[in-house]
Amino acid sequence: MSTSVNAKPAGSAARRVRQKEETRDRILDAARDLFVANGVEATTMRAIAARIDYTPTAIYHHFRDKEALIEELCYLDFRALAAALVRIGEIADPLERIRKMGWAYAEFGFENRGQYQFMFMTQTSHIQVDDSRIQKNNPEQDAYGFLVQTVEEGLKKGLFRPEFQDEHQLAQIFWSGLHGLISLHIAKADDPWITWRDPRSTIRLSIDVMIRGTRRQ
Amino acid sequence: MSTSVNAKPAGSAARRVRQKEETRDRILDAARDLFVANGVEATTMRAIAARIDYTPTAIYHHFRDKEALIEELCYLDFRALAAALVRIGEIADPLERIRKMGWAYAEFGFENRGQYQFMFMTQTSHIQVDDSRIQKNNPEQDAYGFLVQTVEEGLKKGLFRPEFQDEHQLAQIFWSGLHGLISLHIAKADDPWITWRDPRSTIRLSIDVMIRGTRRQ
DNA sequence: GCGTTAGATTAACGCTGTTAACCTAACGCC
Protein backbone atom coordinates (compact mmCIF):
# COMPACT_ATOMS: atom_id res chain seq x y z
CA MET A 1 0.00 0.00 0.00
CA SER A 2 1.34 3.42 -0.91
CA THR A 3 1.48 5.77 2.00
CA SER A 4 1.12 9.07 0.21
CA VAL A 5 -2.35 10.25 -0.74
CA ASN A 6 -1.47 13.06 -3.16
CA ALA A 7 1.20 13.47 -5.80
CA LYS A 8 4.45 15.16 -4.83
CA PRO A 9 4.74 18.86 -5.62
CA ALA A 10 7.12 19.69 -8.46
CA GLY A 11 8.98 23.00 -9.00
CA SER A 12 12.31 24.76 -8.77
CA ALA A 13 12.88 25.54 -5.14
CA ALA A 14 9.98 23.52 -3.85
CA ARG A 15 12.29 20.54 -3.98
CA ARG A 16 12.76 21.12 -0.25
CA VAL A 17 9.09 20.49 0.30
CA ARG A 18 9.19 17.36 -1.82
CA GLN A 19 12.21 16.02 0.02
CA LYS A 20 10.54 16.62 3.35
CA GLU A 21 7.48 14.74 2.18
CA GLU A 22 9.64 11.88 0.98
CA THR A 23 11.28 11.61 4.40
CA ARG A 24 7.85 11.76 6.01
CA ASP A 25 6.63 8.95 3.79
CA ARG A 26 9.67 6.84 4.54
CA ILE A 27 8.95 7.25 8.24
CA LEU A 28 5.34 6.19 7.67
CA ASP A 29 6.35 3.17 5.61
CA ALA A 30 8.92 2.04 8.17
CA ALA A 31 6.45 2.56 11.00
CA ARG A 32 3.74 0.58 9.22
CA ASP A 33 6.08 -2.33 8.52
CA LEU A 34 7.16 -2.52 12.14
CA PHE A 35 3.68 -1.99 13.58
CA VAL A 36 2.34 -4.80 11.42
CA ALA A 37 5.25 -7.10 12.19
CA ASN A 38 5.61 -6.53 15.92
CA GLY A 39 2.57 -4.57 17.07
CA VAL A 40 2.21 -0.91 17.92
CA GLU A 41 3.31 -1.14 21.55
CA ALA A 42 6.37 -3.23 20.82
CA THR A 43 7.57 -0.88 18.09
CA THR A 44 9.90 1.83 19.36
CA MET A 45 10.61 5.21 17.86
CA ARG A 46 14.27 4.26 17.88
CA ALA A 47 13.54 1.14 15.81
CA ILE A 48 11.52 3.11 13.27
CA ALA A 49 14.33 5.63 12.93
CA ALA A 50 17.03 2.98 12.68
CA ARG A 51 15.19 1.26 9.83
CA ILE A 52 15.56 4.36 7.64
CA ASP A 53 18.96 5.42 9.03
CA TYR A 54 17.81 8.46 10.95
CA THR A 55 18.09 9.39 14.58
CA PRO A 56 14.88 9.05 16.63
CA THR A 57 14.71 12.82 17.04
CA ALA A 58 14.25 13.30 13.31
CA ILE A 59 10.80 11.72 13.48
CA TYR A 60 9.70 14.51 15.81
CA HIS A 61 10.25 17.05 13.05
CA HIS A 62 7.53 15.29 11.06
CA PHE A 63 5.14 14.07 13.75
CA ARG A 64 4.29 15.61 17.12
CA ASP A 65 4.76 12.29 18.92
CA LYS A 66 4.26 8.54 18.54
CA GLU A 67 0.51 8.92 18.84
CA ALA A 68 0.35 11.38 15.95
CA LEU A 69 2.29 8.90 13.84
CA ILE A 70 -0.20 6.15 14.66
CA GLU A 71 -3.08 8.50 13.97
CA GLU A 72 -1.74 9.33 10.51
CA LEU A 73 -1.47 5.64 9.62
CA CYS A 74 -5.00 5.08 10.94
CA TYR A 75 -6.28 7.85 8.71
CA LEU A 76 -4.62 6.35 5.65
CA ASP A 77 -5.92 2.87 6.49
CA PHE A 78 -9.49 4.03 7.02
CA ARG A 79 -9.39 5.57 3.56
CA ALA A 80 -7.89 2.37 2.13
CA LEU A 81 -10.66 0.29 3.67
CA ALA A 82 -13.36 2.59 2.33
CA ALA A 83 -11.72 2.51 -1.08
CA ALA A 84 -11.75 -1.30 -1.00
CA LEU A 85 -15.49 -1.24 -0.34
CA VAL A 86 -16.55 1.54 -2.67
CA ARG A 87 -16.92 -0.33 -5.95
CA ILE A 88 -19.34 -2.69 -4.19
CA GLY A 89 -21.69 0.29 -3.97
CA GLU A 90 -22.75 -0.43 -7.54
CA ILE A 91 -24.65 -3.57 -6.56
CA ALA A 92 -28.33 -2.72 -6.69
CA ASP A 93 -29.87 -5.07 -4.10
CA PRO A 94 -29.04 -3.77 -0.59
CA LEU A 95 -28.93 -7.26 0.94
CA GLU A 96 -26.56 -8.50 -1.72
CA ARG A 97 -24.49 -5.35 -1.25
CA ILE A 98 -24.27 -6.04 2.49
CA ARG A 99 -23.14 -9.58 1.73
CA LYS A 100 -20.38 -8.42 -0.60
CA MET A 101 -19.34 -5.58 1.71
CA GLY A 102 -19.05 -8.02 4.59
CA TRP A 103 -16.93 -10.32 2.51
CA ALA A 104 -14.63 -7.49 1.41
CA TYR A 105 -14.40 -6.13 4.96
CA ALA A 106 -13.38 -9.51 6.35
CA GLU A 107 -10.85 -9.96 3.56
CA PHE A 108 -9.32 -6.59 4.44
CA GLY A 109 -9.07 -7.70 8.07
CA PHE A 110 -7.47 -11.06 7.38
CA GLU A 111 -5.04 -9.60 4.84
CA ASN A 112 -4.05 -6.61 7.00
CA ARG A 113 -4.06 -7.99 10.54
CA GLY A 114 -1.68 -5.38 11.87
CA GLN A 115 -3.61 -2.44 10.48
CA TYR A 116 -6.93 -3.98 11.50
CA GLN A 117 -5.65 -4.35 15.03
CA PHE A 118 -4.86 -0.73 15.57
CA MET A 119 -7.86 0.47 13.60
CA PHE A 120 -10.51 -1.47 15.50
CA MET A 121 -8.98 -3.38 18.39
CA THR A 122 -7.20 -0.73 20.41
CA GLN A 123 -8.73 1.93 22.55
CA THR A 124 -8.72 5.15 20.58
CA SER A 125 -10.52 7.51 22.92
CA HIS A 126 -7.94 10.22 22.37
CA ILE A 127 -6.42 8.98 19.10
CA GLN A 128 -9.23 10.15 16.91
CA VAL A 129 -8.91 10.86 13.25
CA ASP A 130 -9.83 14.46 12.75
CA ASP A 131 -13.40 14.82 11.49
CA SER A 132 -12.24 17.32 8.91
CA ARG A 133 -9.92 14.80 7.25
CA ILE A 134 -12.43 12.05 6.52
CA GLN A 135 -15.71 13.20 5.06
CA LYS A 136 -18.51 11.54 6.97
CA ASN A 137 -20.99 9.61 4.82
CA ASN A 138 -18.78 9.89 1.76
CA PRO A 139 -18.60 6.19 0.74
CA GLU A 140 -15.10 6.68 -0.60
CA GLN A 141 -13.88 7.69 2.84
CA ASP A 142 -16.32 6.51 5.50
CA ALA A 143 -16.90 2.76 5.48
CA TYR A 144 -19.22 2.78 8.47
CA GLY A 145 -21.37 5.51 6.93
CA PHE A 146 -21.55 3.47 3.74
CA LEU A 147 -22.87 0.47 5.65
CA VAL A 148 -25.45 2.58 7.51
CA GLN A 149 -26.65 4.04 4.20
CA THR A 150 -27.03 0.59 2.71
CA VAL A 151 -28.98 -0.65 5.72
CA GLU A 152 -31.18 2.46 5.56
CA GLU A 153 -31.92 1.72 1.92
CA GLY A 154 -32.93 -1.82 2.88
CA LEU A 155 -35.16 -0.50 5.64
CA LYS A 156 -36.93 1.85 3.22
CA LYS A 157 -37.52 -1.01 0.80
CA GLY A 158 -39.01 -3.06 3.63
CA LEU A 159 -36.44 -5.84 3.31
CA PHE A 160 -36.03 -6.36 7.05
CA ARG A 161 -38.27 -7.78 9.76
CA PRO A 162 -40.46 -5.23 11.55
CA GLU A 163 -38.52 -5.30 14.85
CA PHE A 164 -35.61 -3.66 13.03
CA GLN A 165 -36.30 0.05 12.67
CA ASP A 166 -32.97 1.68 13.45
CA GLU A 167 -30.35 1.78 10.71
CA HIS A 168 -27.53 2.30 13.20
CA GLN A 169 -28.52 -0.60 15.42
CA LEU A 170 -28.90 -2.94 12.46
CA ALA A 171 -25.61 -1.78 10.95
CA GLN A 172 -23.93 -2.43 14.29
CA ILE A 173 -25.31 -5.98 14.38
CA PHE A 174 -23.86 -6.74 10.95
CA TRP A 175 -20.58 -5.01 11.65
CA SER A 176 -19.96 -6.59 15.03
CA GLY A 177 -20.82 -10.05 13.78
CA LEU A 178 -17.89 -9.82 11.38
CA HIS A 179 -15.61 -7.84 13.66
CA GLY A 180 -16.01 -10.44 16.39
CA LEU A 181 -14.69 -13.24 14.25
CA ILE A 182 -11.90 -11.21 12.68
CA SER A 183 -10.66 -9.80 15.98
CA LEU A 184 -10.88 -13.06 17.89
CA HIS A 185 -8.96 -14.69 15.10
CA ILE A 186 -6.26 -12.05 15.30
CA ALA A 187 -6.04 -12.05 19.11
CA LYS A 188 -6.44 -15.77 19.74
CA ALA A 189 -5.21 -17.35 16.51
CA ASP A 190 -2.43 -19.22 18.27
CA ASP A 191 -4.44 -20.21 21.30
CA PRO A 192 -4.62 -24.02 21.38
CA TRP A 193 -7.66 -23.75 23.60
CA ILE A 194 -9.89 -22.89 20.65
CA THR A 195 -10.34 -25.36 17.81
CA TRP A 196 -10.41 -22.82 15.00
CA ARG A 197 -12.15 -23.52 11.73
CA ASP A 198 -11.23 -21.86 8.46
CA PRO A 199 -12.14 -18.21 9.16
CA ARG A 200 -13.30 -17.40 5.62
CA SER A 201 -15.70 -20.32 5.62
CA THR A 202 -17.05 -19.21 9.00
CA ILE A 203 -17.39 -15.64 7.75
CA ARG A 204 -19.49 -16.81 4.81
CA LEU A 205 -21.78 -18.77 7.09
CA SER A 206 -21.93 -15.90 9.54
CA ILE A 207 -23.05 -13.42 6.89
CA ASP A 208 -25.72 -15.90 5.79
CA VAL A 209 -26.89 -16.26 9.39
CA MET A 210 -27.19 -12.52 9.89
CA ILE A 211 -29.05 -11.88 6.64
CA ARG A 212 -31.40 -14.80 7.21
CA GLY A 213 -31.95 -13.63 10.79
CA THR A 214 -32.85 -10.07 9.85
CA ARG A 215 -34.68 -10.23 6.51
CA ARG A 216 -38.45 -10.18 6.30
CA GLN A 217 -39.92 -13.74 6.48
CA MET B 1 -14.59 -10.15 43.09
CA SER B 2 -12.46 -12.12 45.54
CA THR B 3 -9.05 -12.91 44.22
CA SER B 4 -8.28 -16.05 46.18
CA VAL B 5 -9.65 -19.33 44.92
CA ASN B 6 -9.05 -21.54 47.95
CA ALA B 7 -9.29 -20.94 51.68
CA LYS B 8 -6.18 -19.84 53.50
CA PRO B 9 -4.18 -22.60 55.23
CA ALA B 10 -4.41 -22.60 59.01
CA GLY B 11 -1.86 -24.00 61.47
CA SER B 12 0.88 -23.17 63.91
CA ALA B 13 3.96 -22.37 61.86
CA ALA B 14 2.20 -22.25 58.53
CA ARG B 15 1.26 -18.70 59.33
CA ARG B 16 4.21 -17.74 57.15
CA VAL B 17 2.52 -19.39 54.20
CA ARG B 18 -0.74 -17.65 54.97
CA GLN B 19 0.95 -14.28 55.26
CA LYS B 20 2.69 -14.77 51.96
CA GLU B 21 -0.60 -15.63 50.31
CA GLU B 22 -2.19 -12.56 51.82
CA THR B 23 0.51 -10.35 50.34
CA ARG B 24 0.14 -12.12 47.03
CA ASP B 25 -3.60 -11.49 47.07
CA ARG B 26 -3.12 -7.85 47.92
CA ILE B 27 -0.81 -7.52 44.91
CA LEU B 28 -3.42 -9.17 42.70
CA ASP B 29 -6.20 -6.94 44.01
CA ALA B 30 -4.15 -3.78 43.52
CA ALA B 31 -3.12 -4.89 40.04
CA ARG B 32 -6.68 -5.67 39.04
CA ASP B 33 -7.94 -2.30 40.25
CA LEU B 34 -5.30 -0.43 38.31
CA PHE B 35 -5.57 -2.59 35.17
CA VAL B 36 -9.31 -2.02 35.09
CA ALA B 37 -9.00 1.70 35.78
CA ASN B 38 -6.11 2.59 33.48
CA GLY B 39 -5.49 -0.41 31.26
CA VAL B 40 -2.79 -3.05 31.41
CA GLU B 41 -0.14 -1.17 29.47
CA ALA B 42 -0.55 2.05 31.38
CA THR B 43 -0.28 0.33 34.75
CA THR B 44 3.26 0.19 36.09
CA MET B 45 4.75 -2.25 38.54
CA ARG B 46 5.74 0.76 40.65
CA ALA B 47 2.14 1.95 40.80
CA ILE B 48 0.89 -1.48 41.85
CA ALA B 49 3.52 -1.65 44.58
CA ALA B 50 2.85 1.88 45.79
CA ARG B 51 -0.85 1.17 46.16
CA ILE B 52 -0.11 -1.48 48.81
CA ASP B 53 2.95 0.28 50.29
CA TYR B 54 5.57 -2.12 49.01
CA THR B 55 8.59 -1.58 46.83
CA PRO B 56 8.28 -2.73 43.20
CA THR B 57 10.85 -5.44 43.83
CA ALA B 58 8.59 -7.16 46.36
CA ILE B 59 6.17 -8.11 43.56
CA TYR B 60 8.93 -10.13 41.94
CA HIS B 61 9.03 -12.44 44.97
CA HIS B 62 5.46 -13.43 44.16
CA PHE B 63 5.36 -13.28 40.36
CA ARG B 64 8.09 -13.95 37.82
CA ASP B 65 7.35 -10.73 35.93
CA LYS B 66 4.51 -8.44 34.89
CA GLU B 67 3.30 -10.96 32.35
CA ALA B 68 2.93 -13.69 34.98
CA LEU B 69 0.89 -11.27 37.07
CA ILE B 70 -1.43 -10.59 34.13
CA GLU B 71 -1.64 -14.31 33.42
CA GLU B 72 -2.71 -15.06 36.99
CA LEU B 73 -5.50 -12.47 36.80
CA CYS B 74 -6.58 -13.92 33.45
CA TYR B 75 -6.78 -17.37 34.98
CA LEU B 76 -8.93 -16.10 37.85
CA ASP B 77 -11.17 -14.19 35.46
CA PHE B 78 -11.69 -17.12 33.12
CA ARG B 79 -12.85 -19.14 36.11
CA ALA B 80 -15.10 -16.29 37.23
CA LEU B 81 -16.68 -16.10 33.78
CA ALA B 82 -17.27 -19.84 33.67
CA ALA B 83 -18.75 -19.71 37.17
CA ALA B 84 -21.13 -16.96 36.05
CA LEU B 85 -22.33 -19.17 33.21
CA VAL B 86 -22.51 -22.51 34.98
CA ARG B 87 -25.92 -22.31 36.61
CA ILE B 88 -27.39 -21.64 33.18
CA GLY B 89 -26.40 -25.21 32.34
CA GLU B 90 -29.57 -26.36 34.07
CA ILE B 91 -31.79 -25.01 31.29
CA ALA B 92 -32.98 -28.00 29.29
CA ASP B 93 -33.51 -26.55 25.80
CA PRO B 94 -30.10 -25.99 24.14
CA LEU B 95 -31.30 -23.00 22.14
CA GLU B 96 -32.72 -21.35 25.22
CA ARG B 97 -29.51 -22.16 27.07
CA ILE B 98 -27.49 -20.49 24.31
CA ARG B 99 -29.70 -17.43 24.58
CA LYS B 100 -29.21 -17.16 28.33
CA MET B 101 -25.48 -17.90 28.11
CA GLY B 102 -25.11 -15.15 25.53
CA TRP B 103 -26.93 -12.73 27.74
CA ALA B 104 -24.79 -13.62 30.77
CA TYR B 105 -21.60 -13.46 28.71
CA ALA B 106 -22.41 -9.99 27.43
CA GLU B 107 -23.33 -8.84 30.91
CA PHE B 108 -19.96 -10.05 32.18
CA GLY B 109 -18.26 -8.09 29.40
CA PHE B 110 -20.12 -4.83 30.00
CA GLU B 111 -19.71 -5.04 33.77
CA ASN B 112 -16.02 -5.99 33.67
CA ARG B 113 -14.66 -4.01 30.75
CA GLY B 114 -11.10 -4.03 32.02
CA GLN B 115 -10.99 -7.75 32.59
CA TYR B 116 -12.78 -8.44 29.32
CA GLN B 117 -10.23 -6.38 27.49
CA PHE B 118 -7.23 -8.34 28.60
CA MET B 119 -9.05 -11.67 28.45
CA PHE B 120 -10.25 -11.41 24.85
CA MET B 121 -8.96 -8.25 23.22
CA THR B 122 -5.21 -8.48 23.62
CA GLN B 123 -2.85 -10.78 21.84
CA THR B 124 -2.02 -13.64 24.16
CA SER B 125 0.13 -15.83 21.99
CA HIS B 126 2.66 -16.26 24.78
CA ILE B 127 0.45 -15.32 27.73
CA GLN B 128 -1.43 -18.58 27.87
CA VAL B 129 -3.12 -19.94 30.91
CA ASP B 130 -1.56 -23.27 31.66
CA ASP B 131 -3.71 -26.15 30.40
CA SER B 132 -3.25 -27.93 33.69
CA ARG B 133 -4.87 -25.12 35.66
CA ILE B 134 -8.19 -24.91 33.85
CA GLN B 135 -9.86 -28.23 33.14
CA LYS B 136 -10.95 -28.26 29.54
CA ASN B 137 -14.62 -29.05 28.99
CA ASN B 138 -15.40 -28.70 32.68
CA PRO B 139 -18.31 -26.22 32.50
CA GLU B 140 -17.30 -24.70 35.83
CA GLN B 141 -13.93 -23.71 34.40
CA ASP B 142 -14.08 -23.66 30.60
CA ALA B 143 -16.74 -21.31 29.23
CA TYR B 144 -15.87 -21.96 25.59
CA GLY B 145 -16.04 -25.73 26.12
CA PHE B 146 -19.43 -25.26 27.75
CA LEU B 147 -20.73 -23.40 24.69
CA VAL B 148 -19.36 -26.04 22.32
CA GLN B 149 -21.06 -28.77 24.36
CA THR B 150 -24.38 -26.94 24.24
CA VAL B 151 -24.11 -26.45 20.48
CA GLU B 152 -23.21 -30.11 20.08
CA GLU B 153 -26.32 -31.08 22.02
CA GLY B 154 -28.41 -28.90 19.73
CA LEU B 155 -26.81 -30.51 16.67
CA LYS B 156 -27.64 -34.00 17.95
CA LYS B 157 -31.23 -32.98 18.55
CA GLY B 158 -31.42 -31.66 14.99
CA LEU B 159 -32.23 -28.12 16.07
CA PHE B 160 -30.01 -26.43 13.48
CA ARG B 161 -30.21 -26.08 9.71
CA PRO B 162 -28.44 -28.82 7.75
CA GLU B 163 -25.55 -26.62 6.56
CA PHE B 164 -24.34 -26.47 10.18
CA GLN B 165 -22.52 -29.66 11.04
CA ASP B 166 -19.52 -28.52 13.02
CA GLU B 167 -20.03 -27.68 16.69
CA HIS B 168 -16.86 -25.57 16.79
CA GLN B 169 -17.75 -23.49 13.77
CA LEU B 170 -21.26 -22.88 15.02
CA ALA B 171 -20.03 -22.03 18.51
CA GLN B 172 -17.58 -19.57 16.98
CA ILE B 173 -20.39 -17.86 15.06
CA PHE B 174 -22.40 -17.36 18.24
CA TRP B 175 -19.40 -16.32 20.30
CA SER B 176 -17.99 -13.85 17.80
CA GLY B 177 -21.37 -12.25 17.21
CA LEU B 178 -21.42 -11.22 20.84
CA HIS B 179 -17.73 -10.57 21.19
CA GLY B 180 -17.83 -8.18 18.25
CA LEU B 181 -20.37 -5.92 19.85
CA ILE B 182 -18.83 -6.05 23.32
CA SER B 183 -15.30 -5.39 22.10
CA LEU B 184 -16.26 -2.63 19.67
CA HIS B 185 -18.20 -1.01 22.45
CA ILE B 186 -15.20 -1.14 24.76
CA ALA B 187 -12.71 0.07 22.16
CA LYS B 188 -14.83 2.67 20.40
CA ALA B 189 -17.35 3.69 23.06
CA ASP B 190 -16.18 7.28 23.03
CA ASP B 191 -15.77 7.56 19.27
CA PRO B 192 -18.20 10.22 18.04
CA TRP B 193 -17.96 8.69 14.57
CA ILE B 194 -20.28 5.84 15.56
CA THR B 195 -23.85 6.56 16.64
CA TRP B 196 -24.05 3.91 19.36
CA ARG B 197 -27.34 2.40 20.43
CA ASP B 198 -27.94 0.87 23.85
CA PRO B 199 -25.61 -2.14 23.77
CA ARG B 200 -27.84 -4.45 25.81
CA SER B 201 -30.76 -3.85 23.49
CA THR B 202 -28.51 -4.56 20.51
CA ILE B 203 -27.18 -7.71 22.19
CA ARG B 204 -30.71 -9.02 22.66
CA LEU B 205 -31.55 -8.42 19.01
CA SER B 206 -28.23 -9.91 17.94
CA ILE B 207 -28.84 -13.14 19.85
CA ASP B 208 -32.30 -13.36 18.26
CA VAL B 209 -30.77 -12.84 14.83
CA MET B 210 -28.21 -15.59 15.32
CA ILE B 211 -30.67 -18.13 16.67
CA ARG B 212 -33.21 -17.36 13.94
CA GLY B 213 -30.47 -17.56 11.33
CA THR B 214 -29.20 -20.97 12.44
CA ARG B 215 -32.21 -22.94 13.67
CA ARG B 216 -34.01 -25.43 11.45
CA GLN B 217 -36.87 -23.82 9.44
C1' DG C 1 28.31 37.02 0.23
C1' DC C 2 25.31 36.73 4.24
C1' DG C 3 21.64 36.39 7.73
C1' DT C 4 17.81 33.22 8.14
C1' DT C 5 15.61 29.02 8.11
C1' DA C 6 14.71 24.26 8.86
C1' DG C 7 15.99 19.34 8.79
C1' DA C 8 18.95 16.63 11.39
C1' DT C 9 22.04 15.44 15.35
C1' DT C 10 23.96 14.97 20.22
C1' DA C 11 23.06 14.63 24.88
C1' DA C 12 20.12 14.29 28.36
C1' DC C 13 15.69 13.83 31.29
C1' DG C 14 12.31 11.07 33.68
C1' DC C 15 10.11 6.97 33.31
C1' DT C 16 9.64 1.89 32.52
C1' DG C 17 10.45 -3.39 33.71
C1' DT C 18 13.79 -5.92 35.85
C1' DT C 19 17.88 -7.67 38.68
C1' DA C 20 22.00 -8.08 41.84
C1' DA C 21 23.24 -7.38 46.40
C1' DC C 22 22.02 -6.92 50.86
C1' DC C 23 19.28 -6.67 55.13
C1' DT C 24 16.62 -8.80 58.75
C1' DA C 25 13.22 -11.33 61.16
C1' DA C 26 11.53 -15.88 61.95
C1' DC C 27 12.23 -20.75 61.28
C1' DG C 28 14.18 -25.66 62.51
C1' DC C 29 17.70 -27.76 65.05
C1' DC C 30 21.25 -29.02 68.55
Added chain:
DNA sequence: GGCGTTAGGTTAACAGCGTTAATCTAACGC
Protein backbone atom coordinates in the same frame (compact mmCIF):
# COMPACT_ATOMS: atom_id res chain seq x y z
C1' DG D 1 18.69 -20.86 74.44
C1' DG D 2 21.87 -19.83 70.89
C1' DC D 3 22.67 -20.43 65.76
C1' DG D 4 22.92 -21.31 60.76
C1' DT D 5 19.41 -21.19 57.20
C1' DT D 6 15.65 -19.46 54.86
C1' DA D 7 12.81 -16.18 52.62
C1' DG D 8 10.19 -11.81 52.22
C1' DG D 9 11.62 -7.27 51.85
C1' DT D 10 14.61 -3.19 50.58
C1' DT D 11 18.22 -0.26 48.18
C1' DA D 12 20.58 0.80 44.19
C1' DA D 13 21.29 0.21 39.71
C1' DC D 14 20.83 -1.28 34.63
C1' DA D 15 19.20 -0.95 29.92
C1' DG D 16 15.75 0.73 27.12
C1' DC D 17 11.66 3.66 26.41
C1' DG D 18 9.34 8.37 24.61
C1' DT D 19 10.58 12.86 24.48
C1' DT D 20 13.07 17.49 24.51
C1' DA D 21 16.63 21.34 24.82
C1' DA D 22 20.58 22.85 22.65
C1' DT D 23 23.33 22.68 18.71
C1' DC D 24 25.09 21.94 14.13
C1' DT D 25 24.87 22.61 9.20
C1' DA D 26 23.47 23.01 4.58
C1' DA D 27 20.54 25.40 1.51
C1' DC D 28 17.47 29.29 0.89
C1' DG D 29 16.18 34.42 -0.40
C1' DC D 30 18.07 38.81 -0.80
